[in-house]
Amino acid sequence: MKAMARPLIIVGSIVVIIGALLPWATFVLNDGPYPDKATLEFFDAPFGLSSFRLYLEILGLAGLVFCFVPLRDKIRVLKAVGWGALGVALINTLFIIGDGGGFGAVTVADGVTAFGGIAAVIGAAVLLYGAFQLPAEPKVVINPKLPFWAEWLILLVAFVALLLLITETLTAGGHSGVSDPYIGPLFLSYLSAAGALLGVLWAVGVTKWISDMSERHRIFSIVVLVACAVAVPFTSLGNDYWMTITANIGVYAATAIGLNIVVGLAGLLDLGYVAFMGIGAFVAANLSGAVAAEFGIRLPFLLAAIVAGIVAGLFGAIVGSPTLRVRGDYLAIVTLAFGEIFVRVSQNNIGGLTGGSNAIPNIPDLSLFGTGFNDSLTIGGVQLPSGVLYYFLIVVLVALVMFVFGNLKNSRIGRAWIAIREDEDVARAMGVKTGKLKILAFMTGATLAGLAGAVFAHKLATASYDSFQFNQSVTLLAAVILGGMGTIPGAVLGAALLFVLPEELRQFSDYRLLFFGLALVVIMRFRPQGLIADRHRRAELADQDVTGESLDDTVIKEPVAVAGAKEAGA
Amino acid sequence: MSTPVLQARDVSMVFGGLTALKNVSLNLDEGKIVGLIGPNGAGKTTFFNCLTGLYTPTTGQVLLKGAVLPGDPAEVTAAGVARTFQNIRLFPSMTVLENVLLGRHVRMRQGPLASLFHGPSFRRGEAAARDRARELLAFVGLGKVEDELSRNLPYGDQRRLEIARALATDPAVLLLDEPTAGMNPQETEAARQLIFRIRDLGISVVVIEHDTKFIFTLCDQVSVLVQGELLVEGTPDVVRGDPRVVEAYLGKPPEEVEAELQAVQEGETP
Numbered sequence: 001m002k003a004m005a006r007p008l009i010i011v012g013s014i015v016v017i018i019g020a021l022l023p024w025a026t027f028v029l030n031d032g033p034y035p036d037k038a039t040l041e042f043f044d045a046p047f048g049l050s051s052f053r054l055y056l057e058i059l060g061l062a063g064l065v066f067c068f069v070p071l072r073d074k075i076r077v078l079k080a081v082g083w084g085a086l087g088v089a090l091i092n093t094l095f096i097i098g099d100g101g102g103f104g105a106v107t108v109a110d111g112v113t114a115f116g117g118i119a120a121v122i123g124a125a126v127l128l129y130g131a132f133q134l135p136a137e138p139k140v141v142i143n144p145k146l147p148f149w150a151e152w153l154i155l156l157v158a159f160v161a162l163l164l165l166i167t168e169t170l171t172a173g174g175h176s177g178v179s180d181p182y183i184g185p186l187f188l189s190y191l192s193a194a195g196a197l198l199g200v201l202w203a204v205g206v207t208k209w210i211s212d213m214s215e216r217h218r219i220f221s222i223v224v225l226v227a228c229a230v231a232v233p234f235t236s237l238g239n240d241y242w243m244t245i246t247a248n249i250g251v252y253a254a255t256a257i258g259l260n261i262v263v264g265l266a267g268l269l270d271l272g273y274v275a276f277m278g279i280g281a282f283v284a285a286n287l288s289g290a291v292a293a294e295f296g297i298r299l300p301f302l303l304a305a306i307v308a309g310i311v312a313g314l315f316g317a318i319v320g321s322p323t324l325r326v327r328g329d330y331l332a333i334v335t336l337a338f339g340e341i342f343v344r345v346s347q348n349n350i351g352g353l354t355g356g357s358n359a360i361p362n363i364p365d366l367s368l369f370g371t372g373f374n375d376s377l378t379i380g381g382v383q384l385p386s387g388v389l390y391y392f393l394i395v396v397l398v399a400l401v402m403f404v405f406g407n408l409k410n411s412r413i414g415r416a417w418i419a420i421r422e423d424e425d426v427a428r429a430m431g432v433k434t435g436k437l438k439i440l441a442f443m444t445g446a447t448l449a450g451l452a453g454a455v456f457a458h459k460l461a462t463a464s465y466d467s468f469q470f471n472q473s474v475t476l477l478a479a480v481i482l483g484g485m486g487t488i489p490g491a492v493l494g495a496a497l498l499f500v501l502p503e504e505l506r507q508f509s510d511y512r513l514l515f516f517g518l519a520l521v522v523i524m525r526f527r528p529q530g531l532i533a534d535r536h537r538r539a540e541l542a543d544q545d546v547t548g549e550s551l552d553d554t555v556i557k558e559p560v561a562v563a564g565a566k567e568a569g570a
Numbered sequence: 571m572s573t574p575v576l577q578a579r580d581v582s583m584v585f586g587g588l589t590a591l592k593n594v595s596l597n598l599d600e601g602k603i604v605g606l607i608g609p610n611g612a613g614k615t616t617f618f619n620c621l622t623g624l625y626t627p628t629t630g631q632v633l634l635k636g637a638v639l640p641g642d643p644a645e646v647t648a649a650g651v652a653r654t655f656q657n658i659r660l661f662p663s664m665t666v667l668e669n670v671l672l673g674r675h676v677r678m679r680q681g682p683l684a685s686l687f688h689g690p691s692f693r694r695g696e697a698a699a700r701d702r703a704r705e706l707l708a709f710v711g712l713g714k715v716e717d718e719l720s721r722n723l724p725y726g727d728q729r730r731l732e733i734a735r736a737l738a739t740d741p742a743v744l745l746l747d748e749p750t751a752g753m754n755p756q757e758t759e760a761a762r763q764l765i766f767r768i769r770d771l772g773i774s775v776v777v778i779e780h781d782t783k784f785i786f787t788l789c790d791q792v793s794v795l796v797q798g799e800l801l802v803e804g805t806p807d808v809v810r811g812d813p814r815v816v817e818a819y820l821g822k823p824p825e826e827v828e829a830e831l832q833a834v835q836e837g838e839t840p
């Protein structure tokens with residue numbers, strides 16, 4: 001079959017290209033504001049509806065070009081192209097079938113034929129199959145020696161490109177998401193194509209090269225990243241809708257990074273983590289001067305946020321203390337129980353601090369120099385959308401949380417956490433006070449969640465038990481695992497995906513959770529280390545089959561009971 | 571005679587109905603290498619676990635430089651007893667350097683706040699720890715692989731890395747549990763030289779090994795453990811000649827043992 005690789009790729013690519021140009025639907029899909037154009041035949045239909053065709057053309061051409069140009073690690077490059085093409089073709093074909101009235105819609109109906117979708121799917125499958133027949137090659141590593149200013153320039157370009165990619169991703173198919181019936185497939189097509197692009201970059205070693213570079217110029221990268229984040233309101237995301245969404249992503253990203261300390265670094269499974277965010281939110285709400293608040297005082301926000309963080313941190317220490325005795329699954333159950341207790345207590349307003357099912361509404365808007373955080377703002381003649389100050393506040397929050405995570409990870413304490421995750425008994429035998437450090441992990445994570453909660457309450461102007469239910473904990477955990485355990489970009493990406501996808505997939509209302517679950521399963525199957533993997537975990541999971549367990553034998557695995565009991569006594 | 575640096579007094583360890591150790595005593599003098607041999611299941615590893623606080627002995631005491639050791643493994647390490655494991659127990663997905671840095675943990679003083687803010691003294695401490703870790707890696711002969719993940723090292727190198735990690739805790743006493751298991755003859759010889767060099771640093775060493783030739787040519791004193799009891803102790807010559815050892819430990823016909831011992835002696839004086 002090896003000899004067939006090339007012909008298969010060529011044929012597949014050509015079929016993809018032709019398929020993209022053929023009609024895809026036998027009749028006009030009847031929903032949407034421009035029914036006459038809604039045949040999925042145009043490149044320039046409403047909201048760039050048919051941009052999927054453009055992607056397919058590009059991917060098909062890429063398949064041809066990459067097949068002929070000399071290239072190292074062709075197999076990975078072409079696999080990325082193939083997967084991307086297959087994704088785009090399948091998504092749109094399935095959409096037409098599902099939304100446009102069955103199989104006839106993509107084949108023959110009323111004497112009209114439309115085989116574009118079928119052709120593209122088959123072509124992409126052939127292309128992908130051909131790619132799999134290519135000889136395996138070692139991973140390409142590129143590491144040219146460049147002067148530092150050239151590296152800065154490349155980083156700058158890379159980050160700006162990343163920013164554009166993100167804004168494009170988020171706005172793929174329109175802004176508000178409600179008016180466009182095709183936003184779902186548009187967004188997913190875009191995601192597939194962007195995924196293929198990133199896959200190719202990864203295969204030729206570019207992503208690794210750039211991430212190594214940003215590691216080398218850490219400070220510079222941080223500055224550029226912050227600048228990019230600050231620039232967001234000035235891009236096409238600069239409207240009320242996206243300010244709210246991005247602010248939400250930011251709050252959850254900050255919380256996810258905090259959770260990442262507990263789960264990703266120290267390896268302690270916490271299923272009730274969102275409760276700490278809730279505690280922070282309620283503390284801040286009660287100190288905000290809201291009418292429904294228990295205390296009639298209004299602390300300055302900064303102070304209230306600090307108090308919220310401290311209180312959440314104390315609860316973190318309390319919840320973390322069972323880690324002295326319980327491990328693994330049992331700890332997960334303890335934290336799960338804590339989360340549930342928190343929800344019940346706040347739902348029933350036990351203690352009178354949570355407003356029960358009435359929540360604590362009307363938390364006063366924050367203000368700075370007389371400008372309310374919910375007002376819009378004009379800087380240098382540019383009108384920024386309302387809520388932009390909250391957005392900036394949340395950028396600061398995320399930056400702060402990143403700082404905490406990054407510094408702790410690269411310290412004596414962070415190493416000890418990772419050692420606990422890897423092998424707790426040995427960590428202890430090497431002198432790590434595992435009990436104290438595990439509680440510290442819980443405390444730190446909880447404090448960060450509490451801070452995020454304080455911001456969250458003000459942004460929403462409400463603190464309600466409803467926002468801190470079990471499913472939020474699970475989503476956060478999924479964000480951490482999906483994005484990549486133990487990494488900052490991973491947690492941010494995970495939070496972004498998990499809290500944006502539901503928005504973009506609104507169209508599939510009934511199926512979106514199904515989709516979501518499916519995507520998670522697929523990612524975990526093919527990339528268990530998460531999208532942006534920690535160097536350590538990547539290696540750990542990537543060559544699992546090769547080295548496997550091997551290192552752990554019995555000896556001190558058995559006397560866990562003995563050792564555990566002793567630790568508790570100490 | 572000065573007090574031994576490490577002293578185990580009548581250590582017994584009972585697991586349920588099984589007596590794994592019965593009144594085992596051991597004295598380790600400063601700057602010496604003591605060997606611990608015995609058949610499988612004799613209780614050698616259990617004894618190490620008792621020495622390092624991983625197990626609390628049912629009865630008996632362990633003293634370091636005359637002071638009773640605390641019952642917590644972390645504190646035992648801080649007090650100056652470090653060890654390696656029979657089944658290598660590195661932190662597999664940390665790099666080689668990070669493994670050794672973890673060994674430095676107990677000698678570093680940076681608390682949560684310093685770790686959070688990375689101030690100048692933090693950075694100095696961190697740099698010093700890195701220097702020391704690199705020094706130790708060079709010492710055990712792993713100078714070039716500090717950024718490899720420890721799980722990717724060949725077997726023999728993993729054993730050496732475990733030793734470097736243990737040395738990073740600045741121990742007074744180093745306990746090595748079968749440090750040459752699975753090594754080829756060259757690696758075994760290198761390990762022997764390494765243990766001598768460790769001894770020359772002033773660190774006292776206890777070595778568990780099944781390879782009697784290795785033990786007899788390495789150690790100043792040898793203890794033989796059989797079914798949880800100390801059978802014989804003394805210099806290699808004494809132990810080697812003891813008929814009970816020949817019978818109980820080696821469990822081979824005497825003539826075969828003689829041949830083996832012959833070989834050992836020849837190996838010693840080539």
Ligand SMILES: Nc1ncnc2c1ncn2[C@@H]1O[C@H](COP(=O)(O)OP(=O)(O)OP(=O)(O)O)[C@@H](O)[C@H]1O
Binds near residue numbers: 610613656
């Ligand atoms: N935690 C434990 N619980 C119950 N029994 C144990 C425990 N640890 C060790 N044992 C038992 O104690 C005995 C001594 O075991 P140990 O591992 O110390 O032997 P060893 O001399 O190190 O043997 P080997 O040469 O095979 O390493 C064995 O019978 C073992 O099953």
Ligand SMILES: [Mg+2]
Binds near residue numbers: 614615616656
């Ligand atoms: Mg043993």
